[in-house]
Amino acid sequence: MELESILGYLHNKTIFITGATGLLGMVLVEKILRVQPDVKKIYLLLRASDAKSATQRLRDEIIGKELFKVLREKWGADFDFFISQKNCCCSRRCKF
Numbered sequence: 001m002e003l004e005s006i007l008g009y010l011h012n013k014t015i016f017i018t019g020a021t022g023l024l025g026m027v028l029v030e031k032i033l034r035v036q037p038d039v040k041k042i043y044l045l046l047r048a049s050d051a052k053s054a055t056q057r058l059r060d061e062i063i064g065k066e067l068f069k070v071l072r073e074k075w076g077a078d079f080d081f082f083i084s085q086k087n088c089c090c091s092r093r094c095k096f
């Protein structure tokens with residue numbers, strides 16, 4: 001698939017991603033936000049006891065990572081606003 005068609009596909013789409021705290025999921029989230037900032041929303045399923053804990057995991061274990069440095073530099077002071085517009089956390093209490 002050509003890059004242009006992937007970018008076109010992602011434009012204004014709402015996407016649901018699991019495993020975003022892991023290696024592959026995190027790379028996927030960063031890549032989508034970097035190459036197609038016009039994605040509509042990215043919902044992330046994060047294991048957490050409540051929405052507050054899920055948001056904390058998003059900050060500490062995903063967007064706070066070095067991997068997001070390029071995006072943070074690109075958006076500067078607007079980075080948090082950009083993320084808040086694109087990202088929604090879905091918390092889920094899981095017992096295993």
Ligand SMILES: NC(=O)c1ccc[n+]([C@@H]2O[C@H](COP(=O)([O-])OP(=O)(O)OC[C@H]3O[C@@H](n4cnc5c(N)ncnc54)[C@H](OP(=O)(O)O)[C@@H]3O)[C@@H](O)[C@H]2O)c1
Nearest residue numbers: 018019020021022023024025026045046047048061094096
């Ligand atoms: N990395 C590779 O090179 C590679 C290559 C081929 C295939 N894969 C496969 O691709 C998948 C992801 O790989 P990865 O390297 O990103 O793994 P990883 O770094 O271990 O991350 C796993 C992710 O899955 C989440 N998760 C695990 N069990 C879950 C559950 N029961 N409910 C909800 N979320 C759950 C973890 O969430 P928590 O943070 O909450 O634990 C974490 O976000 C794996 O199935 C792996 O076998 C990976």
